[in-house]
Amino acid sequence: DQQVKQNSPSLSVQEGRISILNCDYTNSMFDYFLWYKKYPAEGPTFLISISSIKDKNEDGRFTVFLNKSAKHLSLHIVPSQPGDSAVYFCAARVYDNDMRFGAGTRLTVKP
Amino acid sequence: ETGVTQSPTHLIKTRGQQVTLRCSSQSGHNTVSWYQQALGQGPQFIFQYYREEENGRGNFPPRFSGLQFPNYSSELNVNALELDDSALYLCASSSYSGDTQYFGPGTRLTVL
Numbered sequence: 001d002q003q004v005k006q007n008s009p010s011l012s013v014q015e016g017r018i019s020i021l022n023c024d025y026t027n028s029m030f031d032y033f034l035w036y037k038k039y040p041a042e043g044p045t046f047l048i049s050i051s052s053i054k055d056k057n058e059d060g061r062f063t064v065f066l067n068k069s070a071k072h073l074s075l076h077i078v079p080s081q082p083g084d085s086a087v088y089f090c091a092a093r094v095y096d097n098d099m100r101f102g103a104g105t106r107l108t109v110k111p
Numbered sequence: 112e113t114g115v116t117q118s119p120t121h122l123i124k125t126r127g128q129q130v131t132l133r134c135s136s137q138s139g140h141n142t143v144s145w146y147q148q149a150l151g152q153g154p155q156f157i158f159q160y161y162r163e164e165e166n167g168r169g170n171f172p173p174r175f176s177g178l179q180f181p182n183y184s185s186e187l188n189v190n191a192l193e194l195d196d197s198a199l200y201l202c203a204s205s206s207y208s209g210d211t212q213y214f215g216p217g218t219r220l221t222v223l
Contacts, residue, residue: 043115043201043214044154089153098167099212101153
């Protein structure tokens with residue numbers, strides 16, 4: 001059962017513009033959401049997270065928005081840089097030990 | 112501070128064989144989680160170990176088993192390998208069960 005979905009397999013944006021990566025979930029019991037990015041031949045790297053009691057969390061160029069009523073999560077990167085090109089995974093946690101991942105979105109930032 | 116390391120990097124096995132994958136957690140972390148990432152998919156939770164005890168398991172059969180050692184390093188064992196077990200196996204450590212997880216580079220397992 002795929003409880004976390006990233007419906008866009010890929011996204012291409014121009015350097016300096018905003019990148020918006022989207023994620024939908026079905027399980028209302030999820031209490032914590034995370035974004036990871038993954039470069040080839042490396043493990044996923046933690047990027048930013050948000051608790052279900054918040055609707056926004058910001059860290060530098062990265063902002064995560066949570067819309068609980070729509071069961072929707074998004075990651076905004078602004079301005080986008082070529083080094084941001086990677087696969088981005090949305091993840092949601094149910095209990096402390098079980099993290100569910102989406103299939104990932106490959107972001108390409110063109111110079 | 113040493114990050115999460117995994118060995119081996121790549122492994123090729125044949126159907127029916129057994130395999131052991133190893134993970135060293137980041138310094139100061141006592142919790143290790145294992146994930147399977149099939150091609151084109153996100154990581155899927157296999158199980159978690161906290162202070163040498165299994166602390167939760169995903170939807171994987173019993174032929175997937177694990178261990179955690181007193182130094183908090185961990186092993187993932189898979190018996191009776193099947194072709195569908197071919198995947199990237201990721202280990203992640205955290206300072207406690209609910210904390211942010213930090214991933215190793217993974218072990219690429221190919222089952223022929």
